[in-house]
Amino acid sequence: MPFRTRTAVRGAVLTTAAVLLCSAASWARPAAAPAPPGWSAAPAPGAGAEPGPQDRPYFYLEGAPGTVLSDRLSLSNPTGHTITVRLRGAAPGGWLSLASARVTVPPHTRASVPFTVTVPRDAAPGESSGSLIATGGRGSGAEGRDAVPVHLRVTGRPLSALTVEKVAVRGRGAAALIRYTLVNRGNTVLAPRLAVRADGLFGPVLRRAARALPTTLRPGQGVDLTEKWPDPPRLDAVDLRLTVTAGGGAHGSATATYTTAPWGAVAGGGLLLAAGVAGPVVVVRRRRRARGASEVPGASGMPGAAGAEGAGTAAGAAGDGPPPGGDRADAAGQLAGTGPGARS
Template structure:
């Protein structure tokens, strides 16, 4: 009778699958017997929609333990690290796609050995720039343990770079003179602007320096900035020019500035006024004296005639 042949060794793919299942089960145990994932057996959410629209999906929370559990859900901003992993921000620090997420229930009680499906929406603002807006759904149990479910959101549309320089003016402060202006992102994509501020007058250039704009200017945002002007001219007519460049577009804002030394000019005007007044008084006094002399001479002549 032939001895039974040994069972064949499972292939490497099967071994990897078994290892993955064991890892998932271990993760479930570490999380207290519950999991959170996109409904429909997906590794993460992928949503693609345009500005001013609403995307909808469902997150599943499965409680495999023997006790009911309460969970909280919230959306937060996220970004990919240099190694491709996802990193999330706190809800208080989120200002992008994380704040666009709303759940049908942000807190839910899931009975033992039960799965709950929670619908959610992502409302994309009409001013949202096209491109990737990574986010995450954070599911947390009563003990503070949490699971992060990635949300890869892509906003469709054509990027539009538009930049503006507004309200250029010269102002004097307690620390000196400065040039103030407003930098505005009028497009639908974030910009990293560079700024140059110059002041050219009839007597030459008194200022040429690089500005200090923000690293990133989000779409629709306007920010007020100021650059110091250490040595403005004391007497000149100057043209202020602020040039901003970003995303292949350039914007220019200008303003005029006339420097007049009012204190010395006032002193000169006062001196000229005093000299003119003195001259006028003198001119008035001289004819009056001459007339008196003439009258005295005529009177003397009459007296002399009478005596003769």
């Protein structure tokens, strides 16, 4: 037992000594220098300093519509060979512009490339995003490409406004369509909502609550849209109203008239009405002409009697009832009949 204990202790001491010797050797040997990284692109720091971890990770610019803003992109090449980098801006509307599209950076140097941001005059107040893209050999990315984000804030008072224009109904029956145009008259992006109302001669014929349309409108943009009307009235005169709303208090409406009465039916009804009114007038005139022909003077051989009857006929033609003084006319006729000229 004592021999085994001494052997175990001796082994532990030797093991500890080996570990200590190895650690001391590793501390004495200098650490290997890390491999230099590839080139990189980043926002340029101020006062000509070199980019560092504490610098801004992206560009942030702010300005009113119509202004031109400027900044600088830094290209660092810590490698031992020259690199050539191609630059371009990626942003909606092309408001990013670089001073150079191709830059050569010598080994262990840094290049600063100016660029400008032109805020469009019709830009809507709010946030927009883009990026500066650098592409070259042996880059920091898998394909030698770096992209630096550019955030732009457009200042100004937001204005939300839109109009509804050119409202019309095309087709009849199941093929009827409501056509209209929406125009963004403000400076903000709008997501419109549409409500439809139609009233005929006998009451409401269409009610559609406001719902979101599958489109967005940029400032100044106009778009032509259609709305299906599956069951319009077959015989009616309809007043149609479209109402569109959007965020920020935008509101617009327009009306149109939709008449579904066929022109043939309207013309036929007018002809029937005219015939119904003109028919009795023609009959009355024909009857009056026949009565006047039977009472021509000299038809009975007695001028006196013919004159009296003619006077009676003229008085009767002036009205439907018995003429005033009818009894006197009859007495005059009787006296004329008993005169000397009446004897046989």
